Structures are given as C-alpha cells and as structure tokens.
Amino acid sequence: MxxxxxxxxxxxxxxxxxxQGVLNPAFTATSGGPGRLxxxxxxxxxxxxxxEDFCAALRDMGITGMDLVGPEEWEMCRKYGIxxxxxxxxxxxxxxxxxxxxxxxxxxxxNRIENHQELMATARRNIDLAVAADLPNIIGLFGDxxxxxxxxxxxxxxxxxxxxxxxxxxxxxTLGIELLNSKVDHPDYQGDNTPFGVEVCKQVGSERVKLVxxxxxxxxxxxxxIETIRANIDYFCxxxxxxxxxxxxxxxxxxxxxxxxxxxxxxxxFKGYVSHEWTPTGPDPLGALRAxxxxxxx
Numbered sequence: 001m002x003x004x005x006x007x008x009x010x011x012x013x014x015x016x017x018x019x020q021g022v023l024n025p026a027f028t029a030t031s032g033g034p035g036r037l038x039x040x041x042x043x044x045x046x047x048x049x050x051x052e053d054f055c056a057a058l059r060d061m062g063i064t065g066m067d068l069v070g071p072e073e074w075e076m077c078r079k080y081g082i083x084x085x086x087x088x089x090x091x092x093x094x095x096x097x098x099x100x101x102x103x104x105x106x107x108x109x110x111n112r113i114e115n116h117q118e119l120m121a122t123a124r125r126n127i128d129l130a131v132a133a134d135l136p137n138i139i140g141l142f143g144d145x146x147x148x149x150x151x152x153x154x155x156x157x158x159x160x161x162x163x164x165x166x167x168x169x170x171x172x173x174t175l176g177i178e179l180l181n182s183k184v185d186h187p188d189y190q191g192d193n194t195p196f197g198v199e200v201c202k203q204v205g206s207e208r209v210k211l212v213x214x215x216x217x218x219x220x221x222x223x224x225x226i227e228t229i230r231a232n233i234d235y236f237c238x239x240x241x242x243x244x245x246x247x248x249x250x251x252x253x254x255x256x257x258x259x260x261x262x263x264x265x266x267x268x269x270f271k272g273y274v275s276h277e278w279t280p281t282g283p284d285p286l287g288a289l290r291a292x293x294x295x296x297x298x
Contacts, residue, residue: 035297036266040065040085040275042240043073046285055080057286061293065273067240074133085273086212086238087130089138089175090123090164104186109143110177111153111190116160123164123175131171137237139212140177142191142200153190158203168208175209176237181217185247192221194228201235211235216242216277219256226264233268241296242278249278250292262296 043066051073065085094105126138182192191197197211213236215225243254250258280288
C-alpha cells in the first residue's frame with residue numbers, strides 16, 4: 001500500500017511540532033487492551049488513514065496506545081481513550097543523501113560526545129511536553145558507528161544518558177533507546193544488537209533508561225527472539241513487532257511465529273506496550289491490523 005510519509009519524515013514533522021510547543025490536555029492512562037498484552041500501533045505506518053477514523057478503529061479493536069504520534073493529534077487520541085505510548089524524545093534520523101535509495105540518513109544519537117548538548121536540550125523539552133500530557137515514554141537512538149568501536153560507543157552513550165537521568169527520574173518519564181538492524185534498514189547503526197543496548201542500560205543504572213526492543217530488527221540481526229526477551233525483559237520498556245522479511249503484516253507470509261512470541265511476553269508479565277510497527281500491503285489496512293491484533297491477543 002502506498003504510504004504518504006515514511007518514519008523519518010514523520011519524526012521530522014513531530015520534532016518541529018514539539019519545538020513549536022504544540023501541547024494538548026493530559027491523558028488518563030488506560031489499563032490495557034485485549035488479552036494479557038497492552039497493544040499499540042505506530043501512527044506513521046497507517047498515515048493514510050485519517051486520525052479520527054484511525055482512533056475510532058483502534059478503540060474498537062481494543063488497542064490502547066499509539067506510537068510516534070505528533071502532538072497535533074494528541075487531543076484526538078485522548079478523545080478516544082488512546083494513549084500516545086511513546087513519542088519523539090532525543091535522537092533523530094538525518095535526511096538521506098541525494099540519490100540514496102533509502103528513506104533514512106545517518107542516525108543522530110547518544111554515542112557521540114559532540115551530540116550530547118543538543119540531545120540534552122531536546123530531551124528536556126520533550127520530557128516537559130510528555131509530563132504535561134501525562135505520557136509514559138519518549139524514544140531515542142544510539143547513533144551510527146562511523147568507525148567507532150562498541151566499547152567507545154557504550155562509554156559515550158553512558159556519559160550522555162547519565163546527564164539526563166536526574167531529569168527523567170524527577171519527571172517520571174522513561175527514555176527508550178531503540179535497537180535497529182544494520183543489515184537491511186539502517187546500515188552502520190551501532191545499537192544493532194541486544195547485548196550492546198543492555199550493557200548501556202546496566203551502566204546507566206536507572207529504571208528510567210531502557211530499550212525499545214524492536215523484534216523485527218532483532219530477528220534480522222540475532223533471531224532467538226523468545227529466549228532473548230526472557231533473558232533481558234527487565235531492560236525493555238517497549239516492544240515493536242513487524243513481519244520479517246519486509247516489515248509488513250505479521251501473517252503467514254513471513255518467518256516469525258508471532259503468537260508464540262506474544263505468549264512468551266505475556267507469560268513473563270511484561271507491563272509495557274507491544275506495538276505494531278509495520279506497513280500494510282493490501283487494500284484494507286485496518287482489516288490487516290485487526291487480524292494482527294487478534295493474533296497477539298493471548
């Protein structure tokens with residue numbers, strides 16, 4: 001299905017809206033959707049669906065969260081009892097170079113000391129907006145390697161993140177740093193494996209700095225999803241799912257048994273959101289989402 005915007009374009013627009021101070025009334029947290037998991041969905045994947053139609057459909061499906069939704073749409077989410085489950089925080093994708101076949105440019109993240117001042121300012125601003133709207137999580141990025149060793153990248157991330165921890169803890173907001181694959185979608189991204197992210201979280205040592213475990217990306221990089229989730233769930237605040245290969249529907253056309261993964265997550269007692277971040281390919285995007293929600297209802 002043709003999409004009106006990709007994730008980089010969506011995040012860029014969201015960042016601009018945040019910088020302009022667009023703010024909506026506070027949210028009342030919802031208790032959860034169908035089954036034992038709190039399910040959410042990324043707004044950018046269904047950008048062709050008008051926001052009110054989208055919110056109404058999510059409510060009917062039992063979805064209680066919406067990822068990466070811009071503040072200009074928060075009021076509509078609130079109207080339908082949908083919590084913006086994770087919003088733009090600290091870190092972004094730079095524009096893709098001219099002529100690049102990829103929608104994403106380099107990742108601007110915490111692994112470079114020279115980024116910390118800008119990231120701190122952005123994080124503080126977005127934490128304040130999240131607090132005012134009663135939102136739980138903001139998202140961040142580790143950044144690209146550009147020849148940097150993992151040891152140096154971890155050290156730099158820890159130095160930067162420790163500076164924002166006191167503000168996160170004071171405001172009771174969680175910063176989730178996303179794990180992404182470097183084989184297909186984000187060449188050179190440093191946080192492309194679970195041990196890297198877990199080590200950063202261990203050294204930062206705060207419940208307010210955790211990982212967004214994107215199971216689509218980690219299936220590409222590592223596989224072994226269920227055991228990895230079981231072993232590291234304490235370091236995850238949020239989980240993304242999508243079909244592999246292609247980042248489309250979580251159906252029989254791809255390689256992961258998502259119902260088994262969902263059951264394992266629920267059995268552990270994970271309290272964060274499990275969010276659909278995949279782009280639909282057929283003529284009925286909401287029908288595809290409904291089928292995916294049913295698959296993860298365990």
